Amino acid sequence: MNPHHHPDIVTLMGYSSGGLSVAFAAVVSAHLSVCHLCRDRLRATDTIGGGLLGQQEGLALSEGAAERLLAKLEHTEPDTPTPPPELWRHDPDELPEPLWPYFGSSYKALRWKWIGPGIHHIRSHGADDGHLMLLRVKPGRSLPMHTHGGSELTMILRGAYDDTLGHFAPGDVADLDEDTEHQPVTAPGVPCICVAATDAPLRFSGWMARALQPFVRL
Structure with missing residues (x-):
């Protein structure tokens, strides 16, 4: 990596x-x-x-x-x-060790929750002073256009996505603020899994995403 x-x-x-x-x-x-x-x-x-x-x-x-x-x-x-x-010597079933206290160590043991077509997430336990979650998005999926109410820090764990800022693959981090508007599109092949921290809700451009936001709490 x-x-x-x-x-x-x-x-x-x-x-x-x-x-x-x-x-x-x-x-x-x-x-x-x-x-x-x-x-x-x-x-x-x-x-x-x-x-x-x-x-x-x-x-x-x-x-x-x-x-x-x-x-x-x-x-x-x-x-x-x-x-x-x-x-180089990394078990492909293991999440990065710093995430173990919040999500456990094994990808296979993750219990995903559906939040939209092709999109699942898991909210962390033990990160009360900020929102920490895992997101899994199907390959070739376009996420809603959005900006950020505050800061967002996202690291790709598996798969990849592309947006106006470039191509983001495993290990890459997107360090975003309220001035960033983007629409990630996941790459073909395997689901894109990432870990994301936010300090304020996202701001979606489309009316449908805005209507669903209170229910998915993104």
Whole structure:
């Protein structure tokens, strides 16, 4: 697994500082478990946090240091072109380990709930300060056009989808806010399974999706 879409740097900094909700932190943790590039970036955000903490404690932080570190994060490249060997030995029935407290460890054991034609979901247990769910969408399915009432962080676990932001495959993360309008279309082949954290309801463009929203609670 070699992700091409990653959490925003600000999201990683929030994770590093402990400022994310349980739901959002769970998605970031799942991505970090398969992305060595973001683990490198996280180490750099820890450096920024340590520098800022040092400044608060009276230790001098050179002028522009935080900005230079942020710029470095933007251009961080992996040390090797492929994931490290520990990421290759993965049981295909296992969810990423950071998701086990919320959904269990096995895909086969998941109990999906129907919420629409070709769409099923599972709400988490134990992520009360944010909405965390698994979504499974049939191949070749076009989801309703929507924007976001707040932030959304979605990681692809299986399958793939395409939208105006690009192609999202296993390991990829879509880090979205209220300015993003999109309509994901799942790729042919296998169902698209993803884990998503939100802090506000979605805003659907179509009247039918808006009418059903109170019942499916998306």
